[in-house]
Amino acid sequence: MMYDTLIIGSGMAGLSAAIYASRARLRFAVVEKEYMGTGQIAYTERVDNYPGYYGTDGFSLGEKFREHAEILGAVFIDGEAVGFQRYDNGWKVMLADGSFLETRTVIYAAGTYPKTLDIAGEKEFSGRGVSYCALCDGAFFADKTVAVIGGGDTALEDALYLSNQAEKVYLIHRRSQFRANKTLQEKAFACKNIELVLDAVPVEIMGTENVTGIKIKQNGTEKAINAEGVFVAVGTIPHTEAVKGTVSLDSGGYIIAGEDCKTSAKGFFAAGDVRTKKVRQVITAAADGANAVISVSEYL
Ligand code: NAP
16 A cells, blocks of 8 residues: 555654644554654653643653544554665655555654763663663662753753652753753752752763762762762654665754755655754644644645
């Protein structure tokens, strides 16, 4: 079967695209790597900035998006898209199991995944005290001391979430200015069991069986901070391995595309966190899903 469009990814952008594609009466399906997935939003404890859903948790918001897409008839295909081949009037989407799907256009909404620090001890202690998901692993650190690394929205959200479970949270940031939004900063600064460690660059994660602490370099001096958990929240990397050579990427690996989601390749659109953009939030991912479908409809 030849689809009008295949949506790659079932995060906020992909699900929003599915809602718009069904209303545009396109022949489409959503290809998803994770069965019944909703993308990275599922790992966010609280979402206070998506209009109409104040105070929701990310998992529930993701489920709402999915339910909405399903009510409108979205079809999901389990599979990981690993490559794309352009031919006469469309695209072949290669899947990891060796099969392929055919479509006239692609909406690539594969999102991002957490970046690593790449310091000594990080890999070794991953899963033994080093975590990239506060929501998933926070409960293991009840009444313990943890460190969160980073200065963006994720790091501050993680620090606040962990402050409810851990006895103490060190928030370690390599500069003295935070990237995170002001509301999060105010909350974190006011939190009694969050201690800021600023201008501090992580050097090594220490441990024996499990993590025992983190070594940082601050004002030219190395020092150790004791902690049983280290939560790394230092940004994201786009899932663009599968599209290298197919579309133009920027130096950070994001797909170069504007608000219309058009990429350098004909009939290939990029939506959500995976494309070049300034603001990566649920609302901008959802907007991309809509814009991508409008661009697809115009193209078709
Ligand atoms: P981010 O905004 O890119 O922030 C990454 C942080 O990690 C920065 O503070 C950066 O320091 C630091 N960092 C990067 N590499 C490092 C290294 N090697 N060692 C030490 N520190 C390092 O990433 P994010 O917080 O994951 O957010 C990603 C996107 O999702 C953003 O657009 C964000 O707004 C969005 N987001 C939104 C929400 C929300 O609205 N509720 C929640 C989560 C995420 P520098 O500041 O010095 O560069």
